[in-house]
Amino acid sequence: MAPNPPQPDELPPPCRDILLEYSSQVTKLGCCMLEIMSESLGLDANKLLDMGCAESISIACHYYPSCPQPELTIGTTEHTDGGFITILQQDLIGGLKVFYENQWIDVPPIPEALIVNVGDLLQLITNDKFISSRHKVVANKVGPRVSIGSFFRANLMETSKVLEPIKELISTDNPSKYRSTTTKEHRDYFLRKGLDGTSALLHLKI
Numbered sequence: 001m002a003p004n005p006p007q008p009d010e011l012p013p014p015c016r017d018i019l020l021e022y023s024s025q026v027t028k029l030g031c032c033m034l035e036i037m038s039e040s041l042g043l044d045a046n047k048l049l050d051m052g053c054a055e056s057i058s059i060a061c062h063y064y065p066s067c068p069q070p071e072l073t074i075g076t077t078e079h080t081d082g083g084f085i086t087i088l089q090q091d092l093i094g095g096l097k098v099f100y101e102n103q104w105i106d107v108p109p110i111p112e113a114l115i116v117n118v119g120d121l122l123q124l125i126t127n128d129k130f131i132s133s134r135h136k137v138v139a140n141k142v143g144p145r146v147s148i149g150s151f152f153r154a155n156l157m158e159t160s161k162v163l164e165p166i167k168e169l170i171s172t173d174n175p176s177k178y179r180s181t182t183t184k185e186h187r188d189y190f191l192r193k194g195l196d197g198t199s200a201l202l203h204l205k206i
């Protein structure tokens with residue numbers, strides 16, 4: 001949806017208007033979250049926005065059919081999201097799980113609540129102040145399940161933009177945990193690696 005929004009007639013008619021409206025509202029919410037997160041790090045409220053964390057936004061609508069033998073398969077394999085933040089809306093079916101304190105915990109649907117996931121790039125630029133969440137979706141006998149993910153990512157148009165821990169968040173006591181990369185290098189690695197359950201940050205660790 002950003003930086004190059006689709007033409008309305010490129011979107012399926014049944015969800016065209018609502019998707020454009022949703023995109024504009026979720027963008028506002030994401031910017032607000034990024035401002036609050038900046039402040040919580042002791043940074044200027046605009047810092048994460050100025051770094052381009054809301055420049056590129058894509059929306060994926062997921063449809064998980066009901067599954068007669070859910071124990072034999074998986075909805076979405078374990079992964080961390082690759083961007084800065086993801087705002088996720090799930091319906092009331094359930095199935096999302098997050099890895100917390102060494103175990104998989106259900107993220108039960110709460111009507112009208114949204115989930116905000118920290119992604120790998122926010123972990124990288126905050127030098128581990130925010131940690132990306134490992135999550136997955138299990139298959140379900142009931143369904144279908146629908147979810148909508150709004151991904152705030154690095155702007156791929158700026159291929160050579162450098163991604164590295166924010167200077168204000170590193171010091172001699174708390175040195176940089178990651179080497180610098182570029183949006184292109186990181187994206188290529190993320191796509192090559194696939195959703196194999198390991199973090200795309202491991203190869204950048206110092």
Ligand SMILES: O=C(O)CCC(=O)C(=O)O
Nearest residue numbers: 062076090096137147149
């Ligand atoms: O369907 C969901 O609830 C989560 C999907 C997801 O993790 C993703 O698209 O990155």
Ligand SMILES: [Fe+2]
Nearest residue numbers: 079080081135
């Ligand atoms: Fe995800």
